[in-house]
Amino acid sequence: MTDKRKVTNPLGLAVLSYLSQEPMHPYALGRALREHGDARSIKYSPGSLYMVVGQLARAGLVAEHATGREGQRPEHTVYALTDAGRRELRDWLRELVGQPRHEYPALVAALAFVSALPPGEVSELLTARLDVLSRQRAEITGLITDSLARGVPELFLLEEEYRLGLLDAEYGFVQRLIARMADPATNWITLWADHHNDNR
Amino acid sequence: MTDKRKVTNPLGLAVLSYLSQEPMHPYALGRALREHGDARSIKYSPGSLYMVVGQLARAGLVAEHATGREGQRPEHTVYALTDAGRRELRDWLRELVGQPRHEYPALVAALAFVSALPPGEVSELLTARLDVLSRQRAEITGLITDSLARGVPELFLLEEEYRLGLLDAEYGFVQRLIARMADPATNWITLWADHHNDNR
DNA sequence: GGGGTCATGTAATAGGTTACATGATTCT
DNA sequence: AGAATCATGTAACCTATTACATGACCCC
Numbered sequence: 001m002t003d004k005r006k007v008t009n010p011l012g013l014a015v016l017s018y019l020s021q022e023p024m025h026p027y028a029l030g031r032a033l034r035e036h037g038d039a040r041s042i043k044y045s046p047g048s049l050y051m052v053v054g055q056l057a058r059a060g061l062v063a064e065h066a067t068g069r070e071g072q073r074p075e076h077t078v079y080a081l082t083d084a085g086r087r088e089l090r091d092w093l094r095e096l097v098g099q100p101r102h103e104y105p106a107l108v109a110a111l112a113f114v115s116a117l118p119p120g121e122v123s124e125l126l127t128a129r130l131d132v133l134s135r136q137r138a139e140i141t142g143l144i145t146d147s148l149a150r151g152v153p154e155l156f157l158l159e160e161e162y163r164l165g166l167l168d169a170e171y172g173f174v175q176r177l178i179a180r181m182a183d184p185a186t187n188w189i190t191l192w193a194d195h196h197n198d199n200r
Numbered sequence: 201m202t203d204k205r206k207v208t209n210p211l212g213l214a215v216l217s218y219l220s221q222e223p224m225h226p227y228a229l230g231r232a233l234r235e236h237g238d239a240r241s242i243k244y245s246p247g248s249l250y251m252v253v254g255q256l257a258r259a260g261l262v263a264e265h266a267t268g269r270e271g272q273r274p275e276h277t278v279y280a281l282t283d284a285g286r287r288e289l290r291d292w293l294r295e296l297v298g299q300p301r302h303e304y305p306a307l308v309a310a311l312a313f314v315s316a317l318p319p320g321e322v323s324e325l326l327t328a329r330l331d332v333l334s335r336q337r338a339e340i341t342g343l344i345t346d347s348l349a350r351g352v353p354e355l356f357l358l359e360e361e362y363r364l365g366l367l368d369a370e371y372g373f374v375q376r377l378i379a380r381m382a383d384p385a386t387n388w389i390t391l392w393a394d395h396h397n398d399n400r
Numbered sequence: 401g402g403g404g405t406c407a408t409g410t411a412a413t414a415g416g417t418t419a420c421a422t423g424a425t426t427c428t
Numbered sequence: 429a430g431a432a433t434c435a436t437g438t439a440a441c442c443t444a445t446t447a448c449a450t451g452a453c454c455c456c
Contacts (some may be wrong), residue, residue, distance in 0.1 A: 009415080010309045017313040027436055041312040043304050048416060050437065055415085076436065093317050096310035098325035100332055104243050105303055105366070109210045110296035111359035112241040113217040117293050125298035132300055155388045159311040162373050166305070169369035173362050188355045209443080227408055248444060250409065255443085276408065 261285035
């Protein structure tokens with residue numbers, strides 16, 4: 001039903017999306033990604049771009065469109081979306097929007113094993129985390145208001161609004177967790193300590 | 201400051217954690233992961249376990265402890281945590297708990313390029329998503345109440361509670377997004393349509 | 401005593417990241 | 429005119445996933 005996709009790297013989605021507007025060469029794609037701030041949404045390293053474009057080409061989703069040059073710079077290969085690529089872009093987006101997929105946030109993994117740290121330290125660390133989360137929150141809201149001020153329509157800020165929602169949820173969870181740990185009614189402390197003294 | 205870690209795969213964290221309780225061989229680690237339901241927190245495929253254990257061994261974080269066998273089954277190598285491994289486990293957890301790291305949820309990427317789909321379809325897809333999210337929510341709450349009933353302390357369910365928080369945040373965001381799209385005061389429709397008719 | 405499943409891995413392949421290379425422009 | 433940065437990639441290396449192999453044990 002799923003995972004039939006030839007290219008799974010989300011960077012491929014970005015490439016398909018940009019190429020759906022006009023043919024471009026890989027370097028220009030990189031520039032576009034940088035300038036549009038897509039690095040916040042998609043993990044992007046300059047090397048992986050060429051790899052992904054290569055994969056897309058082998059999969060028949062993009063094809064060489066022309067080869068050009070500007071000034072005396074090296075020649076570059078311009079790629080264009082194929083019909084299959086256009087279909088793949090739509091289909092991929094449909095899947096991503098319509099069906100949530102199981103994810104693995106780092107904090108989930110950390111919480112699963114956090115009892116290996118002494119509880120006092122965990123409280124401190126969580127408090128430090130709240131601090132960073134606040135700064136991240138300010139960064140996002142700043143970015144949103146700046147963009148709106150510069151005339152960017154809300155439609156193109158949805159991903160940051162979503163991220164903000166996740167961040168607030170995390171903030172709340174961490175806050176409540178700290179409170180629970182400090183609450184004497186919480187009987188974890190003994191449990192946790194046991195776990196630590198017990199050396200079997 | 202970061203990324204000095206020799207092993208970055210979160211599965212390595214799980215291995216360090218289990219080995220901090222007692223020496224085990226890779227297959228037993230796999231069994232423990234399965235039985236403890238850690239697959240929900242950490243991406244785990246049977247092949248990667250051996251790879252990660254190999255990496256940990258090369259990094260000096262675990263070492264061969266003995267080689268044993270049970271019945272006439274093939275011999276297996278039992279690994280134990282080294283002192284460096286114990287330090288690494290603590291240090292890694294400290295980092296994960298104390299410092300949120302930038303993440304890339306699939307929906308963030310999707311939202312960044314969602315305007316490549318026609319708006320009507322997006323509404324439908326989002327509605328379908330809500331449905332799946334409800335089911336996932338029921339699954340998590342079921343798992344939590346079952347575990348509590350079986351006597352598992354809350355301390356060992358934190359990761360599911362966190363996940364629940366994220367899920368609720370996503371649910372709310374998607375709901376509001378659907379509502380905004382349906383609201384006639386939202387002027388995206390034209391913008392979106394323009395983007396679609398415009399073929400430049 | 402033959403067919404499944406469990407136990408224990410190895411090998412092949414594909415994916416992704418990092419480092420490096422090379423010539424053009426631009427800055428001071 | 430030399431230094432820094434931009435443009436355009438290539439190559440090497442490490443990570444991760446998938447497929448496969450082999451013998452025990454277990455069930456009927």
